[in-house]
Amino acid sequence: MSTHDPGGIGAGSEHGDEHLAASGRADSEAADHYLPGADVDEPALIDVEEVRPELADPQLVDALVAPDRAVHARMGEPLLQMQGVTVRFGGLVALDDVTFDIRRGEILGLIGPNGAGKTTAFNAMTGVYRPTSGTVMFDGASLGKAKRFSITQRGIARTFQNIRLFNEMTALENVVVGTDARHRTSVPGALFRTSRHRREERDAIDRAMALLEFVGVGGRATEKARNLSYGDQRRLEIARALATEPKLLCLDEPAAGFNPAEKESLMGLIRHIRDDGYTVLLIEHDMRLVRGVTDRIVVLEFGRVIAEGTPDEVTNDPKVIAAYLGVPDAPESEETTDAPA
Amino acid sequence: MSTTTPATPPSLPPAGRTATKDRPHGGVGDRFRLWWDALARPTQWLVGVPFLLFMAAVPLLNIPVLTTQGTDFGGVMAQFGMIALIAIGLNVVVGQAGLLDLGYVGFYAIGAYTVAILTSPDSPWNQTGDGMWLSREWAWLAALPVAVAITAISGLILGSPTLRLRGDYLAIVTLGFGEIVRLLADNLDELTGGGQGLRGVAYPRAGVTEDLPSGVFSAGNASGAVNSGVWWYWVSLVFIVVTLLFVGNLERSRVGRAWVAIREDEDAAEIMGVPTFRFKLWAFIIGASIGGAAGALYAGQVQFVIPTNFNIINSVLFLCAVVLGGQGNKLGVILGAFIVVYVPNFFLGRQTLFGIPIDGDEIASYKYLFFGIALVVLMIFRPQGIIPARQKLLTYGRELYVAARRSAARAAGRAPGRTEAAATTSGKESS
Numbered sequence: 031m032s033t034h035d036p037g038g039i040g041a042g043s044e045h046g047d048e049h050l051a052a053s054g055r056a057d058s059e060a061a062d063h064y065l066p067g068a069d070v071d072e073p074a075l076i077d078v079e080e081v082r083p084e085l086a087d088p089q090l091v092d093a094l095v096a097p098d099r100a101v102h103a104r105m106g107e108p109l110l111q112m113q114g115v116t117v118r119f120g121g122l123v124a125l126d127d128v129t130f131d132i133r134r135g136e137i138l139g140l141i142g143p144n145g146a147g148k149t150t151a152f153n154a155m156t157g158v159y160r161p162t163s164g165t166v167m168f169d170g171a172s173l174g175k176a177k178r179f180s181i182t183q184r185g186i187a188r189t190f191q192n193i194r195l196f197n198e199m200t201a202l203e204n205v206v207v208g209t210d211a212r213h214r215t216s217v218p219g220a221l222f223r224t225s226r227h228r229r230e231e232r233d234a235i236d237r238a239m240a241l242l243e244f245v246g247v248g249g250r251a252t253e254k255a256r257n258l259s260y261g262d263q264r265r266l267e268i269a270r271a272l273a274t275e276p277k278l279l280c281l282d283e284p285a286a287g288f289n290p291a292e293k294e295s296l297m298g299l300i301r302h303i304r305d306d307g308y309t310v311l312l313i314e315h316d317m318r319l320v321r322g323v324t325d326r327i328v329v330l331e332f333g334r335v336i337a338e339g340t341p342d343e344v345t346n347d348p349k350v351i352a353a354y355l356g357v358p359d360a361p362e363s364e365e366t367t368d369a370p371a
Numbered sequence: 372m373s374t375t376t377p378a379t380p381p382s383l384p385p386a387g388r389t390a391t392k393d394r395p396h397g398g399v400g401d402r403f404r405l406w407w408d409a410l411a412r413p414t415q416w417l418v419g420v421p422f423l424l425f426m427a428a429v430p431l432l433n434i435p436v437l438t439t440q441g442t443d444f445g446g447v448m449a450q451f452g453m454i455a456l457i458a459i460g461l462n463v464v465v466g467q468a469g470l471l472d473l474g475y476v477g478f479y480a481i482g483a484y485t486v487a488i489l490t491s492p493d494s495p496w497n498q499t500g501d502g503m504w505l506s507r508e509w510a511w512l513a514a515l516p517v518a519v520a521i522t523a524i525s526g527l528i529l530g531s532p533t534l535r536l537r538g539d540y541l542a543i544v545t546l547g548f549g550e551i552v553r554l555l556a557d558n559l560d561e562l563t564g565g566g567q568g569l570r571g572v573a574y575p576r577a578g579v580t581e582d583l584p585s586g587v588f589s590a591g592n593a594s595g596a597v598n599s600g601v602w603w604y605w606v607s608l609v610f611i612v613v614t615l616l617f618v619g620n621l622e623r624s625r626v627g628r629a630w631v632a633i634r635e636d637e638d639a640a641e642i643m644g645v646p647t648f649r650f651k652l653w654a655f656i657i658g659a660s661i662g663g664a665a666g667a668l669y670a671g672q673v674q675f676v677i678p679t680n681f682n683i684i685n686s687v688l689f690l691c692a693v694v695l696g697g698q699g700n701k702l703g704v705i706l707g708a709f710i711v712v713y714v715p716n717f718f719l720g721r722q723t724l725f726g727i728p729i730d731g732d733e734i735a736s737y738k739y740l741f742f743g744i745a746l747v748v749l750m751i752f753r754p755q756g757i758i759p760a761r762q763k764l765l766t767y768g769r770e771l772y773v774a775a776r777r778s779a780a781r782a783a784g785r786a787p788g789r790t791e792a793a794a795t796t797s798g799k800e801s802s
Binding site: 075076077080081082156158177178179180182183187188190194195196197198199202203206207208210211212213215216217219220221222223227228230231232235239251252253270271274 | 617620621623624625626627628629631632635636638639640641642643644645646647649653657760762764765766767768770771772774775778779
């Protein structure tokens with residue numbers, strides 16, 4: 031799973047101190063991280079292969095997880111277009127005339143120092159904020175004044191920087207809430223248990239279990255979300271977002287609080303998601319992670335796009351180096367650029 | 372695994388976060404739940420139906436510990452049935468969707484007044500009698516669906532503007548709604564009879580014999596073991612069972628999941644594609660119609676409605692039943708309703724308790740004081756209520772939960788006590 035040298039131990043995030051102390055132990059465990067039951071501290075409750083033998087086949091899991099909906103944009107064409115989007119909060123300009131595309135089938139990294147407007151851009155896409163001016167075009171239509179839930183139903187799903195699961199629900203139920211976004215039955219169907227309702231319920235559980243296996247928490251499907259470990263909660267959020275069958279999956283700092291080994295593992299998962307037919311937008315501080323996994327990178331600073339291109343182009347761009355280090359001529363960018371002030 | 376979460380040995384419950392809400396002890400409730408869940412569906416019916424029959428027979432068995440002295444036990448059980456129905460309805464709104472509704476008595480009043488206005492001879496819109504739509508025999512039954520429909524609509528009317536509010540603001544607005552309904556009943560003299568109320572409300576004329584010319588449901592059927600209170604209790608039991616089936620269907624569907632998601636994190640729910648406003652409105656409508664049905668039952672039973680029966684304190688009492696029993700747990704709120712109705716009636720007219728002379732009437736008249744104290748104590752020691760919520764939100768997938776429990780039991784067998792926490796948290800409430 032890991033294609034990158036996990037040697038850059040210091041290349042952590044704001045939680046770096048803890049990671050330095052723990053990294054030796056964590057690295058040795060990293061190989062087993064996705065295997066249910068391999069983790070000694072958190073025993074898998076369900077032997078998934080026993081209850082759902084079909085999920086033992088990874089290809090079938092991938093097929094069940096893959097999105098099953100029509101996307102207008104062809105591979106490589108723009109799926110989401112930010113067109114001159116400006117977001118103002120009173121006098122503060124959080125986003126200033128931001129324009130970039132997300133192309134179908136790619137992993138796009140959105141990076142920038144703290145306060146650069148990454149999360150604001152994200153919120154403008156997912157309907158949490160309305161752009162002051164400019165439009166967000168998604169798969170051929172403007173998002174305009176669409177409600178947040180309908181934006182999700184139209185195909186943009188997201189995870190949260192600070193985990194926001196439904197804590198009193200089990201992992202499985204959390205994911206099924208995601209699948210509900212694509213369901214048509216409502217109160218009458220549920221009251222009288224119509225055949226469509228029963229079919230949707232069955233399909234939802236099948237797909238949800240496949241998703242949990244896909245992200246590696248299938249063994250703990252019946253555990254309440256709040257009893258899962260931090261890493262499992264992050265993965266559960268990704269599964270819940272994928273359950274809505276998004277055309278575009280937005281991950282808001284999915285590696286926050288992860289140690290280097292867990293980051294490696296997450297990179298593998300993100301690539302796997304893309305290979306399964308999803309388009310991914312990744313907001314991340316950690317330069318190493320972003321460089322390792324993305325196809326293209328957009329760099330924001332003070333609400334403006336200052337660079338856009340392949341990871342190599344962007345990381346060698348003097349403006350980007352300046353933005354991250356505050357020193358225009360810093361020569362070594364590899365290991366230090368990801369530690370924002 | 373993650374370095375940001377302190378590694379806790381699995382034998383200990385995660386400290387702090389879950390100390391009160393999710394105690395992994397083998398409590399009676401948890402053990403019952405595990406036992407019940409392990410039963411196959413037909414076995415559950417085999418256990419459930421006799422239990423239901425037993426519940427129906429309670430007023431006839433004359434159990435010495437239970438029987439009340441100052442009031443008729445059948446009447447107490449009838450009142451319990453009605454409040455239990457209300458608690459189930461309020462539980463949809465408060466327990467499942469997490470919307471604090473302090474004006475629930477308003478829906479109860481609308482249900483009762485709808486039946487009364489349609490069938491009372493005092494009312495200008497009386498539809499019973501010669502040449503009218505409704506025959507005296509069937510008037511109550513015919514008015515019942517009308518009452519449910521009108522309360523559902525009033526739920527919609529109250530919900531559409533107010534459900535944009537959250538938390539305390541919603542509570543205050545609903546409180547106002549309850550008062551508005553009562554004040555309207557008090558002041559629309561032409562329609563509701565004002566403070567005089569409406570008399571002679573219709574009731575089902577069933578089981579008419581020579582001894583009982585007005586049927587078993589009439590207030591005239593006051594003597595004997597099977598008096599009108601018992602009959603009304605049986606009717607409420609039917610209502611409760613039907614309501615529980617419907618509410619259970621909703622709970623184990625997209626709707627119930629949406630409600631719990633809204634309760635847990637409304638913004639996250641909306642961003643995950645839950646049309647939150649629509650489902651909150653559904654919760655209000657469904658809760659309101661159940662309250663309306665209870666109101667119709669009440670109007671039929673006492674055959675007389677006046678505004679003072681729908682004071683705001685009743686809302687608080689209903690809420691007390693829900694919170695006491697356990698928000699979000701249907702069996703819990705029924706137990707809560709029983710406590711709220713039964714305990715004051717238990718003391719009424721009682722002169723001795725365990726041989727100690729007491730003034731039962733005096734104690735019963737302080738019921739609000741005691742319920743208040745009970746709530747405070749409960750909030751400190753057991754905020755989740757007597758029977759905490761363990762909602763079941765999926766129609767299928769039971770085999771997964773069974774498998775989880777089996778492997779937890781296996782692990783517990785290997786290392787006793789080790790995965791007790793895991794075993795009980797995956798135990799799910801089934802009701």
